[in-house]
Structure formats: C-alpha cells, structure tokens
Amino acid sequence: MRLLFLGDMVGRSGRTAVWEQLPALRNDLNLDFVVVNGENAAGGFGITQDILHRTLEAGADVVTTGNHVWDQREALEWASYEQAFLRPVNFPKGTPGRGASVFVARNGARVLVMNIMGRVFMSPDLDDPFAAAERELAACPLGEQADAALIDFHAEATSEKMCFGHFVDGRASLVVGTHTHCPTADHQILNGGTAYLSDAGMCGDYDSSLGMDKEEPLNRFLSKVPKGRFEAAGGPATICGVGVEISDRTGLADKVAPLRIGPRLEETIPPFWR
Amino acid sequence: MRLLFLGDMVGRSGRTAVWEQLPALRNDLNLDFVVVNGENAAGGFGITQDILHRTLEAGADVVTTGNHVWDQREALEWASYEQAFLRPVNFPKGTPGRGASVFVARNGARVLVMNIMGRVFMSPDLDDPFAAAERELAACPLGEQADAALIDFHAEATSEKMCFGHFVDGRASLVVGTHTHCPTADHQILNGGTAYLSDAGMCGDYDSSLGMDKEEPLNRFLSKVPKGRFEAAGGPATICGVGVEISDRTGLADKVAPLRIGPRLEETIPPFWR
Amino acid sequence: MRLLFLGDMVGRSGRTAVWEQLPALRNDLNLDFVVVNGENAAGGFGITQDILHRTLEAGADVVTTGNHVWDQREALEWASYEQAFLRPVNFPKGTPGRGASVFVARNGARVLVMNIMGRVFMSPDLDDPFAAAERELAACPLGEQADAALIDFHAEATSEKMCFGHFVDGRASLVVGTHTHCPTADHQILNGGTAYLSDAGMCGDYDSSLGMDKEEPLNRFLSKVPKGRFEAAGGPATICGVGVEISDRTGLADKVAPLRIGPRLEETIPPFWR
Amino acid sequence: MRLLFLGDMVGRSGRTAVWEQLPALRNDLNLDFVVVNGENAAGGFGITQDILHRTLEAGADVVTTGNHVWDQREALEWASYEQAFLRPVNFPKGTPGRGASVFVARNGARVLVMNIMGRVFMSPDLDDPFAAAERELAACPLGEQADAALIDFHAEATSEKMCFGHFVDGRASLVVGTHTHCPTADHQILNGGTAYLSDAGMCGDYDSSLGMDKEEPLNRFLSKVPKGRFEAAGGPATICGVGVEISDRTGLADKVAPLRIGPRLEETIPPFWR
Ligand SMILES: [Fe+2]
Ligand SMILES: [Fe+2]
Numbered sequence A, B, C, D: 001m002r003l004l005f006l007g008d009m010v011g012r013s014g015r016t017a018v019w020e021q022l023p024a025l026r027n028d029l030n031l032d033f034v035v036v037n038g039e040n041a042a043g044g045f046g047i048t049q050d051i052l053h054r055t056l057e058a059g060a061d062v063v064t065t066g067n068h069v070w071d072q073r074e075a076l077e078w079a080s081y082e083q084a085f086l087r088p089v090n091f092p093k094g095t096p097g098r099g100a101s102v103f104v105a106r107n108g109a110r111v112l113v114m115n116i117m118g119r120v121f122m123s124p125d126l127d128d129p130f131a132a133a134e135r136e137l138a139a140c141p142l143g144e145q146a147d148a149a150l151i152d153f154h155a156e157a158t159s160e161k162m163c164f165g166h167f168v169d170g171r172a173s174l175v176v177g178t179h180t181h182c183p184t185a186d187h188q189i190l191n192g193g194t195a196y197l198s199d200a201g202m203c204g205d206y207d208s209s210l211g212m213d214k215e216e217p218l219n220r221f222l223s224k225v226p227k228g229r230f231e232a233a234g235g236p237a238t239i240c241g242v243g244v245e246i247s248d249r250t251g252l253a254d255k256v257a258p259l260r261i262g263p264r265l266e267e268t269i270p271p272f273w274r
C-alpha cells in the first residue's frame, strides 16, 4: 500500500502547489492514501472550509492540522461534520471535531489517522500526547481494526518527536512530524517497523521564514518591535512530504523516503515509486 | 575551496565515528577545511581537552560548541588557549575562550568561523545573536579579511535559523544550524550566495533520543518522574553534516549538499565531490 | 474553623523555623487545621521522610509539594503509604502517592486538601489542572463530603493562578498559590466565597534568591556559566502563609489574612486571630 | 525624600483611579517624586500620548512601561520626544525613546529612573538586563550625578527579580518589580540599603485576571480555543504601589512600605507617611 503525507501547506503559494500537483502525483505514483497538513493554508493562519474542500478534491483523503487549527474561526463551526478533517486529538473534551478516525483507502485498507500535538515549547498546553496515542491505538489496534496507521505528530522539539516515535514503534505504520516547516532527512524504519520522519517540512515558499514573507519576522528579531503583520510568502512553493510503502500483511512500513518537488530544495521522489 | 561541517558529536559512539572516518574523508574528498561541533562529545555533555585534541588530530580545523559547552567544567580552564576551540560568541564579556576567529585552510584561504547561539527556546539567555553576527562580520568582512566565512548557528527554532540565514546572506559562505540533532533537508543557496542548512544533524546513534539512550528520555515523557541519568546511546553512529563548494573569487557558495554516512539514515555524499 | 497554610519550607533554615514556631502557633491561635508545603525542605530540593515526620509532629496535618516533589528520590518509595503527604494531583496515572485526600481537622471537620500544579512556565508538563480540580471537587463536593476544601495551586504565572481561583470560586474554602517563594498581598475573598492568595511565599531566608544562597543564582544571571551548586541560604527564616476563618455552615471563607513571622519582612498575624 | 511608585495601570478602570487619586495623594503625603507604570493603560495594551499626558497632569513625574510598550503603535512616534516616558532600556540600539534618564524631583533632587525588562519567561528577548543596569549606574552613580535612583524591573520570575535586587543593592534607592500585576508583600531594605519589592501589583480591577475581564482568559485555560478578545475589566480599581523614604544624604532607603487603596485588597498607606 502506498501512502503519501505532505507537510503544512502555507498560504496561497503552498496550497496552490498542492492543488496543482497532487492529482498527477496521485495518479502517476499510484497512491492509495494521501494526508496533507493544512494548518497554515489560509494566509499562514488556519484553514477555511473552501480550502479544505479543494484540498480533498485535489486528492487528499484527510487533512490534519496543529496549533493553528482555529486561526480561521469558521473552522469551529464545520469541524464537527467534516469527516476528512482532523484537529489535534489531545485538545480538551468538548472541542469541536475529531483528532483520530479510520478512513478507507483506495485499495480498501482501513487507515487509522491520528493528529496529535506535542507539548515541549508548544502553545496551547494540551493533554498528554503519549497517553492520547496509547488510548487511540488501544481503541483501534493495527492489524485488528486498522490495516495501516498514520500519526501526524505536530511538535517543535526533536526529543519529543523521537521519543514519541519509539513509543508507538510497532503499533503505527508512520509517525511523521510537522510544525517546524523544515523537512528533515532522518527518515528511517524504527526497530519495530514504524516508519519515522522528524518533520515533513512545509508545502510553501522556501525563500522565506517558515513560508511567511521574511521581512517582518526578520524585523522582529532585529528590532523587537512589530512593524506589520505576518504574511505568507508569495514565491513559488516546494511541496515536501514523505512516502511510505506499507506491508499489506502487517501494516508496518517496508520502505520510507521523502518527496520534495519545487524550485528551492533538492528534488526527490521516493525511489521505490519511480 | 571545499568545506565540510559535521554536526554535534554525541558520546563515544559519535566521536569515535568521526575520529575513524574523518581522516579518510578529508583525504578522499580533498577537503580544505573541516569544522565539527563537539558540544556533546563527552557522554552527551560537553567536551574534554583530550576529545578536542583527538578531534583535531582526526582532521578537524575547528571545533564549535553550543549550550552544553561548559558541561565538562575543565573546558573553562583551557578554552582561552585552545585556538581551535570556539564557544558561542554571544556569551557575556569575560567568558573564557572565543566565539569567532580566523583560521587558515589547507589551501591557504583565511576562514572566519563563528559560533553563535540562538535565543528562542534556548537556555541560557545570551546576548542578541543578530547583533553579535553583525559585529563580527563587520570586523572581518568576507572578501576583505576573510576568504570564506562559516557560521555554526546553534539554535532550536527554525524561524530564528532561517531569519538568521537571510540576515547574513551574501556576507557568509555557510550558515549551518546545530542543536536539534536532526539533519534537515533544506540545504539551499540563498539569494545572496550564502549556503544554508537549518540543521546539520548529529554524529551519533540515530536509534535513540538525540543520540542519548532512549529509555530515560522516554520514561520522563511518560512518567514525568526521573528514573536515572541521561546516557549516550551506544549503537553505531551515523555522521551527519554538510559540504560546501566555496568560490575562491567571492567566498560565497557555489554548491551545497549534505553528507550522511552510517547505518540508520539514507547515506549521501555531496555529488559534486564524488 | 481556623485554617493555616504555610508556604514552601526551604532548607534547614526554613524547616527549622516551622518546627520551632508551629507548635506554639497552633496552640496560641487555636488552629484547627494546618497545611505546609514541603517541596524544598531538604536543602532546597524535595523532602525526606524524616523531614515529613518532624513537620507533622510540629503540628502540620498535611504536607503538600510541587515540581520538586521527587528531588529526594526516596519519596517515590514512601509516597504511597504516607497518608499526610500530597504530591500534585495532575501527575500521570500510576505516579506514587496521592494528590488529594480528605483529612479530619481538630474540630472534627472533614477537610479536602488538594495539591495541583499549573502549566504556564512550569516543568514537567502535567495534565490539565483545571480538569483535575473539576474531577476532584465533583468527587468530594464542599458542603457534602467535605466541610472545608483547601487547594495548594503550585504555579508560576499569576494569570493561571487567578483564573484557577475564579474557576473554583464557591467550591473551595481557600485557593493558595505556592512556587514563586514570594508572598503576595492580594488576599481577598472572591465573589463566590473562596479565599484567595496568589502566593503564600516561602518559609525561608529572605536574604537570598528564593531561599537559596544568592551567590550562585546571581553568578548564573551574570556569567551564564555555572560555578557551583545551588545551596539553601542559611540565615534566619521568615515563615509566611495565610490564615482563613472558615464558616462551619458553608465551608466558605469568612476572613482571610496573611501571616508572616521573622526578621526580614513586615510581620503580621491575621487580625481576627489576635 | 518621599518617593511613590505605582504599578501597571490597567485599562480605563486603572488609569481613572490613578488620575482621580494621585493629586490628593501627592499633596496629602507630601510626595517629592512619583513614577507610574503605564504599559497596560490603554485597554490593557500599551499607552497613548493622551493617557501619558493625563497621567503626568495627575502628578506622575515619570511613566515607565514594559513588554506591552508598543502595543499602541503611536507610541513609536512620540517616544523619542516625550521626556517623561521610559521604555525598557535593554531594547536594541535604535529603538525609539529612552530607558533611563535623570529627572528633578519637587525637592530639587536629581532622580535617576531606569526601566529594565527581565528575560526569564519574557518576550521579546531583550539584551542582558544586568549588563544594562551596570552600564546605566556607572554613567550616573548614586551619590554623584544622582541623588536617588529608582529601577522599575519589569519581569516575571521572582528569582531574576531578587537576584537583580541584590546585584544593584547599595547602588539604587529602590528596585521595584512590575509585570505580574500582583502586589507582593516582601518589601524590605536589602543589606546595602536598597529598598526592594518583587512586584508593585497593578492599578486595576482585582476581580479579574491581571486586570482583564476574566471570562476570556478563563475560557482559554479551559477550552484552549480563543472565543473573543481580551478586554480590560471594568470594575472599580485598587491602586497598588510602594512608598520609599530616601535619605537625602546617601540616596539609599530609610523606609519602605506598600500602598494599596481600593475595594478588593487590604488597604494600607506607608505608616511613616500617615
Ligand atoms: Fe505549521
Ligand atoms: Fe504548527
């Protein structure tokens, strides 16, 4: 089974690149399941229902999010009924929407997708991500109710990400980090069979600060006085993510490799899909 | 001119891998200048004079550090006279040792090397890294007193790293991040000619948490109660870093690519050096 | 009913002052119930079983703690059977000891005592303190299973403390903050009848940094390089806390005032007890 | 010499209380010099020129600020020429306005007033507050160019505040903390003669969260999802601060005591001024 995850779409540049390229990718690479993080899709801040729909139409099966999930307040209204939309599972009880759900892939596989937020250097303070994962995996174990399991672990600190990967190793197909907007090169299959990547990177303009126009962020580092708003960078986007070949038998990962397409970074397609 | 930077050596596994492989790398790749970050070389915490010497003997021209620089307290004694040792330049006045210096490469080039610590999510709180860079670059401008300039920017947050890169773009040959112990895949040459990589990754065992045995870090995430000490992981190390081809004429970067050698990550050598 | 709470005992100076003065205070002020925070009683770091026992012998009914609770690792062993010892209730399930319990006061009243840790600027990251309080208060409501309820809210940020106070207003007799080691002067009875004080302050030497010898903390602020260990300051202690007159009928607060006895701060005894 | 410092005015309620009461206080208590922190005077966020002027007209000699100083962006325009306005001195070079200056008191004394921001748990990251104080005190030493020296140390952590107090002990008349909006009761004269109070508290409605309407802050602690904006609480304000009797001979403190006037907290006037 072929699973593709794409990191945080940032602004118009990032989401447009995904919308334009995902249909062909889905087809050419023969993908069974696609997840995209959309927490920064609306000008860098949150996501609208329209953007959600267009991302699904482009070929995403699920859209995950993170700390920016509610930046567009309209999301609070439709989160509960948009089945393909996930917000971090460790928000308090009563939060609109869901953080984990099972989806059916193109090949018929049942895929558990979970969106969890880390706590180190993160805001707001959410409930224990490790306990949350334990609970969700117990409710829908890989090899029983799920044929594959993907966790988008939205977090800042590498230590928390790596420890989380080891924690669920053997119980998930893929743990992929998001939030730093910087693709890491540490993709590997952990000892228990879980594919791991510390961060997928973003789908956005890499001539920027995290996909945002660099002028204002740089101004704040230099002057400590805000001059304007943060705005999404408008240059051409590079889409970044990770591909996993999942065993139909075990639900664990056979192969993992990054995908990067665009003008600034070294381009790559998972070699096992070329 | 060929410059290689290797990320934080972690513990015996990491430093041994560097010591064993650097001599051949230096020779085979015909390297002119090598910098290695050594802040975690002694069991994960700081560096001893003996480790410093052996790293230099293995082929490093300079050893940089970071927030862990003084974990081995002996470093406070020899930091001032070990010419090839750098600690973050933005420690307060009066701190032993230096944070920036000019070195002569094998090809005769004068290389300014600077070690700077970021402030976002970092401890201790040091002086403004942007102002520090401005000062050092003004004192020894690329193209005048320096034929090349390398900055090891030791920091957590991608935003600070990227903004720093843009800030010195055109004034340094390479800005390479360290500290997260996770190699990033965003190597690029910025608009002004500076090679950039958000994090070099570590030289250490990647079946771990940041190169440390994963048991105790994972225990702390789960139980919130310390059980033992943090110890360096003992498995075989992967060495991670970045290679830059620097223009002899401008001191800026012509090419940049990662280097990763070892058992866990996807191996790569800068293609322009193969 | 007369309830006295004393803030974090720091080191020998702090605990000795409490041991020496509490018996007389208990008698002279005719106290019905006494709670003391002991998280820094052992040299500034944690608490031993011997210190716990001597504090109880001196007249404390309950000893609460905070983030330093396990600094003396022996506490992990006896926490489960020492009935008068509380650790923050929002540690993960499976943590030794208890975070809330009902005790019988000298006047026969059943007093619910709860120890909770905040999350803003605090480490380690514990579970939601608001949800934890909700759960405990539901399990043992004031006016039903409890005749009085005291919450030691161990936290850094005033905002979290004040919001917590409002959250349980009308459902607890007293919310008193600890952790900053600095007595606040904002004692008041909230609209619903809960007595509130942002921080009780410490029982320790106020010619110090948080009760610790000021030399090393100051050195670290100045030099950013550790020189030695943190050690409890040895000068004479001021004991700090808060007294509450609780209605026997409602369990809510009739009166609240600070208590401070010692050489450095302005001394005061709750006027309604003089 | 009689010096009064009032903590952060919060919103209309806080500033109005100061404007109404300061003229009489100034007269009745025969004050020589008055400093008020105004960083939250405009709806909780920053200060306008009009509010600055009215505060000066009410009897303040100087208005200090803190992290919120530029929340009203107009302040960037007039900061440079409003002589009685201070922003934290450790903003980067080039920041509008001044952070320290000498003023002439009603009794003719030259008073150095300094506004400094701490770094622990604070944002933005400013330059070293200890080094900044050292520099300013060296430029205008107490007993030489200054007859009195007041430092408004705007910071979160008690440890940083206490260490700062010890650092300048004997070189300033008063170190008073601001920012937590919670009055502390640890006023004392340090060993070297400097009056010290960890936090002056705010001038605002104490039935609130930091002077802000408590509904939205509480909502965020509970739900982790913003519902609305933060707005200043509208109930009657309590004004909080500290009075110091300064020796005309040494410029050091003879006496120190808090001042609190208003409906929620225990009222007090420095006894030596009654
Ligand atoms: Fe993001
Ligand atoms: Fe994020």
Ligand SMILES: [Fe+2]
Binding pocket: B008, B039, B040, B066, B068, B179, B180, B181
């Ligand atoms: Fe490191």
Ligand SMILES: [Fe+2]
Binding pocket: B039, B066, B067, B068, B154, B178, B179, B180
């Ligand atoms: Fe580091």
Ligand SMILES: [Fe+2]
Binding pocket: C008, C039, C040, C066, C068, C179, C180, C181
């Ligand atoms: Fe404490």
Ligand SMILES: [Fe+2]
Binding pocket: C039, C066, C067, C068, C154, C178, C179, C180
């Ligand atoms: Fe504490």
Ligand SMILES: [Fe+2]
Binding pocket: D008, D039, D040, D066, D068, D179, D180, D181
């Ligand atoms: Fe304030």
Ligand SMILES: [Fe+2]
Binding pocket: D039, D066, D067, D068, D154, D178, D179, D180
């Ligand atoms: Fe503030």
